[in-house]
Every structure is written in C-alpha cells, then in structure tokens.
Amino acid sequence: MASSESSKYWDVNKTLSHNCLFNFIISARGGGKTYGTLSRVVKNYLNGQRNGERNEFVYVRRTEEEMRKLCITRGGRLFNAIARDFPEHTLKAEAMTMTCDKEVFGYAIPLSTAYKSKSDAFPYVDTIIFDEFIAAKRSMYLPDEVTKFLELYETVARPGTDHPPVKVFFLGNAITQTNPYFEYFRLERPYQGEFKKFGRTKDILVQDVSVPILQEDKHKSRFGQLIEGSEYANYAIDNEWLEDRTDFIKRKNKDCEYRMAIKYNGTWIGVWFDNIEWIYYISMDVNLQDPNKFSATTDDHQPNLMLIKNAKRMNSFKHLIDAYNVGAIRYESIKLQGWFRDVMRLLCRG
Structure with a gap:
C-alpha cells in the first residue's frame, strides 16, 4: 500500500x-x-x-x-x-x-x-x-x-x-x-x-x-x-452497528412493577412492566426471591424453574409476546435487546 x-x-x-x-x-x-x-x-x-x-x-x-x-x-x-x-x-x-x-x-x-x-x-x-x-x-x-x-x-x-x-x-x-x-x-x-x-x-x-x-x-x-x-x-461506510438500533433502549422508571426473571445462557434477565405507559422493560435487575422464574434453554434448566416453552400459554407470557410483536418493550442496553430477541425466538418456536 x-x-x-x-x-x-x-x-x-x-x-x-x-x-x-x-x-x-x-x-x-x-x-x-x-x-x-x-x-x-x-x-x-x-x-x-x-x-x-x-x-x-x-x-x-x-x-x-x-x-x-x-x-x-x-x-x-x-x-x-x-x-x-x-x-x-x-x-x-x-x-x-x-x-x-x-x-x-x-x-x-x-x-x-x-x-x-x-x-x-x-x-x-x-x-x-x-x-x-x-x-x-x-x-x-x-x-x-x-x-x-x-x-x-x-x-x-x-x-x-x-x-x-x-x-x-x-x-x-x-x-x-x-x-x-x-x-x-x-x-x-x-x-x-x-x-x-x-x-x-x-x-x-x-x-x-x-x-x-x-x-x-x-x-x-x-x-x-x-x-x-x-x-x-x-x-x-460509517461503521454504524448494523443490527444495534438504539430506538428501543431506555431505562425503566421507579413506577415499574416486577413481573418475572428469565435465565438465559447462565444470566438472569428481569422483566418489568409500566402500568401507566403499558410498556415492558427488560433489565439486569431481578428479584430471585419472587417465585416467577423461568429458564430459556435446557442448559439453563434447574429445579424450581419452568422452561419458557412450557409456559408460553400462561397469560403473562401471552401478554409479553403481544407486547413484543407491537414494539411495546424497551431494553436497558443493546446487549439485553439481543439476548431478549433470542429468548423470544425460543419462546415462539418452542
């Protein structure tokens, strides 16, 4: 050169x-x-x-x-x-x-x-x-x-x-x-x-x-x-990340209610809901004392956890899937957005 x-x-x-x-x-x-x-x-x-x-x-x-x-x-x-x-x-x-x-x-x-x-x-x-x-x-x-x-x-x-x-x-x-x-x-x-x-x-x-x-x-x-x-x-040309859109990146507010935790690839993901805006927030903040805990894959499965493929008929997951399909979910980081996209693919495929 x-x-x-x-x-x-x-x-x-x-x-x-x-x-x-x-x-x-x-x-x-x-x-x-x-x-x-x-x-x-x-x-x-x-x-x-x-x-x-x-x-x-x-x-x-x-x-x-x-x-x-x-x-x-x-x-x-x-x-x-x-x-x-x-x-x-x-x-x-x-x-x-x-x-x-x-x-x-x-x-x-x-x-x-x-x-x-x-x-x-x-x-x-x-x-x-x-x-x-x-x-x-x-x-x-x-x-x-x-x-x-x-x-x-x-x-x-x-x-x-x-x-x-x-x-x-x-x-x-x-x-x-x-x-x-x-x-x-x-x-x-x-x-x-x-x-x-x-x-x-x-x-x-x-x-x-x-x-x-x-x-x-x-x-x-x-x-x-x-x-x-x-x-x-x-x-x-401009080296912008092809799949990493920031439109859906937003931190949850103090009014959000905790709904569940999902274990994905060894990491816990928290699902929160804002009743005023009717928007879910995906966060690293979890309450593992809450009984609503699920595993995304068989590798994540352990006692007292339900596989999400067996839980998708529950009303809480039906509501989550509907929210995902209409864009009513926000993520606290790009990483969480990618992880949760994989979780939803597993959920809808299972």
Whole structure:
C-alpha cells in the first residue's frame, strides 16, 4: 500500500501502542483490518529473519470451509492483496500453512477443529489473527465458541512458560455487539473516542476504527451515492452497528412493577412492566426471591424453574409476546435487546 494511501486505512501501530493482549478491531468494510495484520506478520517475519529470530503467526477462521479458498487449496488467495508490497518475496498459503520464500512462518487453524492441535507446539508464534470473529447470524457461532478459542490460545501461547507473549487481533465488521465475545468479556463499543480498555488488568482493547478519509471517498463513489441514506451505508461506510438500533433502549422508571426473571445462557434477565405507559422493560435487575422464574434453554434448566416453552400459554407470557410483536418493550442496553430477541425466538418456536 502506497504511503499516500496508508493514512486512509486502519493503522496497526496505533492499536499496538496500547500494548494489549486481546485486541478487538471493528471497522467499516474495506477498512484495512486483514490487510494491515497480514502485512504486519510478514514484516515481523522478515525483520526477525534478518536478526536471526523467528516470528510466526496463526490465522484463525471459524470453520474449515471459510478457509478453503484462502489457505487450503492450491494457490490460496490469503496473501493476494499484500503480495505487491513484497515484490522480492514469494508468499504462499496452501494446505493450512503459510510460507515466505518456501519457509513456513504461519499456520491456519479452523476454530471448529482446533481441538486437534492441542498437542502441537508453536514456540515461535507471537500473533494470532482471528478474521471475521463476528458472525453474520447468531446460529453460525460454534457451541461454547469462546471457550474453544481460549483453549486454542492456551495451546499456542502456553501461558506461564517461557513462550513469548502472543497478541490476538480479533477482526470484525460492525454487525452487532450481541456476540459471544462481547458477552463473555463484558465488552461494548467505545462510545467516547476510538479506543476503550476492559478487564481487571485492562489487557483487552476494543477499537471502533475511525477512517474519515476512506469514509469520505466511499461516500463520493458511485456506489456510495447509490446507497446514500440507507442502513447498509451506515454500516458499510460509517461503521454504524448494523443490527444495534438504539430506538428501543431506555431505562425503566421507579413506577415499574416486577413481573418475572428469565435465565438465559447462565444470566438472569428481569422483566418489568409500566402500568401507566403499558410498556415492558427488560433489565439486569431481578428479584430471585419472587417465585416467577423461568429458564430459556435446557442448559439453563434447574429445579424450581419452568422452561419458557412450557409456559408460553400462561397469560403473562401471552401478554409479553403481544407486547413484543407491537414494539411495546424497551431494553436497558443493546446487549439485553439481543439476548431478549433470542429468548423470544425460543419462546415462539418452542
């Protein structure tokens, strides 16, 4: 990428200046995330080679199918976009292995089969790239996906040993904050500025990438003019979260009455009702002493809880479903909105 163009796109060095272990990078489509991280691992390898060191990386996608044309089949196209930046070197991605001038410096691992690598050693890996970590649909995530990734991280990084620190770049488009990784680590987009750190040690970074020059150029393009004003333009150009609408986000007031608690993926969700406005509020505030407790899934089921699929004929749930269908529900956070949408899908399907 020419230097005059580089300022248009995501700058990996800006991210690395925060020195975090896990880096969640969210940008508009075409923001340079994959390009930037792949360029960095190639430069790291070449610089290390000159200094007598080895710097390798692991490239992760959710499934083997996602990787097939990138780094499994002959002539994989993973390095196609960056190859012109390294004209004196031959970069290849085939058979789950990445090479530079015929020397291995990278490994492709589908998360769905990562358990097969538990006994493997990766002594020179210092970077993991997890591309497209936010799925287009919730059903596309693997069961217990975050644990699967953490197991893979343990395999590669060997924490507590003399293995060099391994930094992770989670690359994604702004589809929704209601994803397993944001839920597990209790993350959210940075509403004040471009960066925000999370966790007890502040070793998790979320970056809402700002690329104003690229955004302006995309808006001026023929395609940008064609989709101007659409939800897709907000997402693909302006990095607005595609599924995260704030129209229904509102905190409950002191007059709301408590109705029930629903356990979903191990977390209790409180359902409250405003008799004046005739609106339900979904909150993290619950009263577990109240007998009206339900479980959303069989995994959440335990003694003294009724599965919601068996409760949907109760008047309280009929009223809740009606309110949901006419938009008479408010949520105290985007995360709760996503969770409750899943609960209602389970309820209406069960």
